[in-house]
Amino acid sequence: MRSAAPGDAENVAAMLLARCRWLEQRGLPTWRDSVEDIAGQTANVPGAMWLLEAANGRVLGCTTVLESAPPWGWTPQEFAEPSLYLYTTATDPAFRAFRPGALIAWWAVDRAAREGFSWVRRGCLFEELGHYYKEQGFDLVHEVQRTRHRVLLFARRAEPVAGLREMFVRPAAVAKELTGTRQPPGAGR
Incomplete structure (x- = not known):
């Protein structure tokens, strides 16, 4: 994972169009x-958009990471808790x-733990995507x-993710091991 830069916009757009x-x-x-x-979010403040990139430079994924959830939908207590969204x-x-x-x-769960955040939060509109988030260890709140x-x-609570580095180095083998699991191997949920 690396922070996006303005020059990445074309590759991010190509990846998004493939998903579309x-x-x-x-x-x-x-x-x-x-x-x-x-x-265009690649031109935002450095560290807002992050890219999952293959060794050959191909953009495999992206996410935008902010330091709080939107002000709606969360209780005042939840909104006050340090979180990445x-x-x-x-x-x-x-x-x-x-x-x-x-x-x-x-990666976000591990990063949040390393940087002192308590939670990683996210939202979606579709139940199918929500099921995928649950497989990643997120709970519907x-x-x-x-x-x-x-x-x-x-x-999902921020926590160190055991074996994260290896997951980036050996994605095919790790993906096979993860099929059907709720969290990465060795995660201490």
Whole structure:
């Protein structure tokens, strides 16, 4: 994982468009109308958007990381707790077998623990995606009605993730080991 830079926008857009095509082939909603805006987040403050990148430089995924959740949907106590919030996490569907979304999530959980945050939080609109978040060890905390959409809000305690470095080095072997698990090997939930 590395911090995105403005020069990454084209590669991020290509990855997002690949994800959009994959979703459209399955009749699912996409970010197609927002690809340019999301890819443009590479120009935000350094450290806001992060990239999962292959050794050859191909962008396999991205996420935007902020230091708090949105002010709606969380109790005042939850909102006051130090947390990282993941926005617009997306991955290249050509690499689904390696579970890049889980790798990004576990990186965030480990990073949050190293930096003194208590939680990693995220939200989504679709139950199917929520099930994937649960497989990554996140718990559904709240369901909030926002205008026309019901938003599912998830949280996971920040903690060191055992074996994280190896997961980045040997993704194929680790992905095989992780099939059907709720958390990475050795995680102390």
